[in-house]
Amino acid sequence: MHLIEVKDVVKQYGSGRTLVEALHKTNFTLDKGEFNAIIGPSGSGKTTLLTILGLLQTPSSGEIYVGGKDVTKLSAKKKTDLRFNKFGFILQASNLIPFLTVKEQFKLVDKFTPSHRETMNQADLLKMLDLTDVATNYPSNLSGGERQRAAIARALYNNPDVILADEPTASLDSERANQVVSLLAKIAHEYHRGVIMITHDTRLLTLTDRVFVMRDGTLTEQKEE
Amino acid sequence: MFLAIKEILHNKTRYFLVVFTVFLISYMVFFLTSLAVGLARGNRTAVDQWNAESVVVSSYSNKSLTVSNIPESSYKDYESKDVVPVGQMTVVTKLKGSDKKINTNIFGVNWNSFISPKLTAGRMPKNGKEVIADSKLGNDNIKLNSEIKINGSKDLYKVVGLTEDNSFFTVPIIFTNMNTFRTLKYGSDQAKNISALVIRDKTKIKKSGLSQITIPDLINHIPGYTAQIMVFAFMIGAMIVITFLIIGVFMYIITIQKISLYGVMRAQGIRTARIVAALFYQIMILTALGAGLALVAIAATQLGLPKTVPFYSNWPAYGLLTLAIMVMALLGGTLSMRKVLKIDPLSAIEGG
Numbered sequence: 001m002h003l004i005e006v007k008d009v010v011k012q013y014g015s016g017r018t019l020v021e022a023l024h025k026t027n028f029t030l031d032k033g034e035f036n037a038i039i040g041p042s043g044s045g046k047t048t049l050l051t052i053l054g055l056l057q058t059p060s061s062g063e064i065y066v067g068g069k070d071v072t073k074l075s076a077k078k079k080t081d082l083r084f085n086k087f088g089f090i091l092q093a094s095n096l097i098p099f100l101t102v103k104e105q106f107k108l109v110d111k112f113t114p115s116h117r118e119t120m121n122q123a124d125l126l127k128m129l130d131l132t133d134v135a136t137n138y139p140s141n142l143s144g145g146e147r148q149r150a151a152i153a154r155a156l157y158n159n160p161d162v163i164l165a166d167e168p169t170a171s172l173d174s175e176r177a178n179q180v181v182s183l184l185a186k187i188a189h190e191y192h193r194g195v196i197m198i199t200h201d202t203r204l205l206t207l208t209d210r211v212f213v214m215r216d217g218t219l220t221e222q223k224e225e
Numbered sequence: 226m227f228l229a230i231k232e233i234l235h236n237k238t239r240y241f242l243v244v245f246t247v248f249l250i251s252y253m254v255f256f257l258t259s260l261a262v263g264l265a266r267g268n269r270t271a272v273d274q275w276n277a278e279s280v281v282v283s284s285y286s287n288k289s290l291t292v293s294n295i296p297e298s299s300y301k302d303y304e305s306k307d308v309v310p311v312g313q314m315t316v317v318t319k320l321k322g323s324d325k326k327i328n329t330n331i332f333g334v335n336w337n338s339f340i341s342p343k344l345t346a347g348r349m350p351k352n353g354k355e356v357i358a359d360s361k362l363g364n365d366n367i368k369l370n371s372e373i374k375i376n377g378s379k380d381l382y383k384v385v386g387l388t389e390d391n392s393f394f395t396v397p398i399i400f401t402n403m404n405t406f407r408t409l410k411y412g413s414d415q416a417k418n419i420s421a422l423v424i425r426d427k428t429k430i431k432k433s434g435l436s437q438i439t440i441p442d443l444i445n446h447i448p449g450y451t452a453q454i455m456v457f458a459f460m461i462g463a464m465i466v467i468t469f470l471i472i473g474v475f476m477y478i479i480t481i482q483k484i485s486l487y488g489v490m491r492a493q494g495i496r497t498a499r500i501v502a503a504l505f506y507q508i509m510i511l512t513a514l515g516a517g518l519a520l521v522a523i524a525a526t527q528l529g530l531p532k533t534v535p536f537y538s539n540w541p542a543y544g545l546l547t548l549a550i551m552v553m554a555l556l557g558g559t560l561s562m563r564k565v566l567k568i569d570p571l572s573a574i575e576g577g
Contacts, residue, residue: 047574056492056571077496083570084494091573095489097228099235111227112495138235154493166574 001069003161003194004030004053009062011048022048024217025062030162035188035195037205040214046198047166049214053196054087054164055079067161084112088155090165095151096139102126105154119158129153129183131203145176152183163187165197169204181207226498229506240511243475247515247554248522250471254464254546255523262542263535267395268453269444271332274391275340280311280443288446290421291315291341291394297417299434305410307426308372309338310419320365321372321381327365330398331375332391333406333419340423342400353405357386370485375399375409378380394447397536451463461546468512468550473557476508480561482566488571491570500565505558512554516547527539 011023023045030036046103050058051057052064055071065070066086074082084176096105106122113119126132129149139147148168155163165184169177181197185207197208205211211222233240266273281300282293290313302309312333317326334341336349342357347369349358358367367373372381382401391398404414411418422430429436438446445451487500520543530536 051571051574054492054572054574080491080494080496080570082494083492084496085461087494089492089573091489095493095573097486097490099232104231108227108495112499 003031005065007063009059012060028218030194033192036210037208038212044214045217046214088160088163090155090168092167163195228503244515251519259536263537270390271393277423277425301464312411313420316376319374326535329562333403342388344386355385356382357400358384359391360389428448435499467552469557472554473560477561486573487568492573508558
């Protein structure tokens with residue numbers, strides 16, 4: 001059983017003569033402990049696929065399975081809850097709430113998490129991401145790298161099964177970018193989560209397990225030669 | 226609540242402006258209410274003190290005590306412990322040795338009747354030259370043992386007792402006995418006319434030339450009373466509706482600025498209901514703060530205001546108005562709620 005399975009998913013916008021197929025028939029899987037990358041130029045449909053994977057929009061046809069369960073037809077509310085419980089988003093724009101300190105971002109998750117669910121140990125998480133010293137800072141008082149790591153911490157905190165990272169290294173220098181990627185790899189391999197990273201930077205692919213290329217709405221797996 | 230409070234604390238200036246606006250509106254609402262209540266009371270406190278059921282006035286008077294005049298033949302059969310005569314007359318009073326003219330009312334009463342004023346100082350009069358004055362006349366230096374002239378009379382009347390909250394038609398009252406009232410109004414105490422009969426039980430009086438009206442009816446027919454109350458009611462109502470608009474617009478602007486943030490929260494799986502709850506908690510906190518500060522300010526105002534201003538604090542009314550303001554503010558929040566409900570979590574990614 002795959003953690004995520006995308007089966008024959010198509011995404012079209014508009015209708016009639018203005019119909020655009022942003023995503024042609026796509027198949028994709030992600031397993032536990034796997035770190036997959038999707039690369040491709042901007043406008044190729046990477047983000048469309050990510051939003052469908054993250055249950056942010058519904059495909060025009062095809063199915064999505066999360067943990068073996070078909071979630072394509074779930075209500076918006078159920079999808080919202082599923083996102084909260086199973087997914088961790090690391091977005092290009094910061095996904096931190098500007099009026100909460102790093103610690104309070106976790107507290108917000110605590111407030112909305114059912115009590116029987118376990119969250120990650122805050123201190124460990126902060127230590128792993130080297131954020132201990134800035135835990136009481138507001139996002140506006142963090143450096144670009146710290147902010148990105150805090151966003152990762154926030155995404156990991158509620159123990160998601162799947163991490164979706166949209167250009168997580170966009171605003172970082174290459175040293176910081178490498179740190180972030182190796183962190184994502186560690187999350188996948190040591191903590192047995194599924195991680196999908198969207199990027200256009202091919203230098204960052206050394207640690208990934210599988211690489212998919214998106215071109216003009218068609219996804220193909222890049223086989224190692 | 227957590228989100229609401231954290232955000233307010235982080236953006237203090239922005240939310241302070243909202244609180245300040247609510248404060249100003251609430252303060253004005255409370256202030257206008259106090260003036261309205263003060264003025265209304267000034268018109269009627271003397272009548273309220275009667276604790277009566279109804280009055281009988283002459284039919285032609287159009288329910289106005291100031292115009293009513295009843296001859297002895299019409300009322301003498303009805304007088305009893307619970308049905309007593311009152312004489313009303315609008316006069317100008319002067320303090321002995323002063324040239325200042327002071328508008329006052331004369332209420333002629335029988336000292337042993339139930340509408341006789343309650344003393345707060347001094348004693349009851351012993352003869353026709355002794356009177357009881359409302360304590361508000363103290364603002365014009367008419368105090369215990371002052372000697373006064375009424376409508377340019379040669380005689381001096383001595384204030385031997387004080388009473389309080391006794392005004393009619395916003396003018397303070399000097400109580401005299403019936404004969405002194407008759408002398409002042411009709412030139413002789415042989416004219417046994419009165420202005421009205423005040424009735425405190427269920428007695429019904431039917432006689433041609435007389436009409437019996439309830440106390441609220443009497444008060445509403447005090448000339449100008451209803452108009453004053455309406456003016457204030459509309460002003461207060463308008464202010465409360467303005468609260469709805471101001472809070473609505475303020476929160477709408479703040480909400481629009483946060484749309485992308487809400488998109489991120491939605492993408493992270495935070496339910497819309499939580500975001501909407503935070504919005505309404507914020508409105509509640511901000512209006513409660515604003516209205517609370519306004520209540521403190523109104524209490525301070527009351528201490529500092531000159532006694533001549535007809536200002537009367539009515540705390541139950543403030544409570545109701547605070548509630549009305551909060552309800553209006555929350556209604557204002559519904560303008561933004563529509564926006565929040567329509568937030569698409571996709572915007573978090575595509576906007577980035």
